[in-house]
Ligand SMILES: Nc1nc2[nH]cc(C(=O)O)c2c(=O)[nH]1
């Protein structure tokens with residue numbers, strides 16, 4: 036099967052439940068959203084040279100991309116102007132790239148710590164038809180924990196869920212659904228962004244093999260109120276009220292994160308949500324490949 040990705044890297048998980056855990060990321064290409072509203076009060080076109088501070092055409096490899104500070108910080112994985120930087124190949128080519136970045140101890144360290152395989156993007160569920168085949172490739176025999184970093188807005192097929200469930204049962208593995216539904220501030224329309232039936236579908240992966248949480252990007256009280264409203268829609272549809280809800284400061288850069296993190300942390304205490312720092316911003320300046 037054919038795969039298309041923009042980067043593969045090893046880092047510590049920077050966000051939410053598995054923060055700090057060793058993780059290999061496959062950043063797939065394409066997204067169904069563009070999230071132009073993030074960190075963009077002046078409504079600048081995020082793919083323009085004015086917003087980026089550089090022209091994508093002049094970039095030859097992904098590591099040359101400077102810090103992105105407006106819009107989606109993963110724009111290079113889905114915007115057509117970055118297409119020349121993408122990679123493609125079959126599952127063996129992709130798995131070989133993953134193996135290159137894996138720590139010398141492989142998928143499990145001597146202390147028993149598992150390396151998470153994070154499928155991110157872009158929107159990784161747009162590749163759902165090919166993901167089960169990828170997970171069954173022999174190079175991934177030792178993978179025990181797959182994290183799907185999704186915006187929870189792309190319908191999931193019965194076939195995909197069954198395949199993930201079979202993989203988890205046979206492998207004694209786990210699937211984490213890391214959901215980042217987009218609020219109004221992202222610029223995406225509510226009815227496209229908030230799809231409780233998709234979150235419910237995720238839970239059809241057998242319960243003891245399935246972890247699910249929600250993670251929202253906030254900067255002010257309006258955003259927190261919207262999270263409350265949005266979660267109510269998920270609860271009504273059948274998502275249990277004890278599901279973990281994380282709030283991340285709206286920030287592409289560490290500077291932006293620093294500016295709002297204290298307010299966001301205090302609001303988390305007020306509303307009863309879990310504060311979620313973007314560790315990769317603080318530790319690695321949100322650099323590409325970290
Ligand atoms: N360290 C690190 N953690 C992450 N968690 C989610 C990420 C993403 O961009 O999907 C990400 C990322 O890009 N880097």
Ligand code: SF4
Nearest residue numbers: 066068069070107157
């Ligand atoms: S859904 Fe995620 S990857 Fe897609 S544009 Fe929005 S922030 Fe970027």
Ligand SMILES: [Mg+2]
Nearest residue numbers: 108109315321
């Ligand atoms: Mg990132």
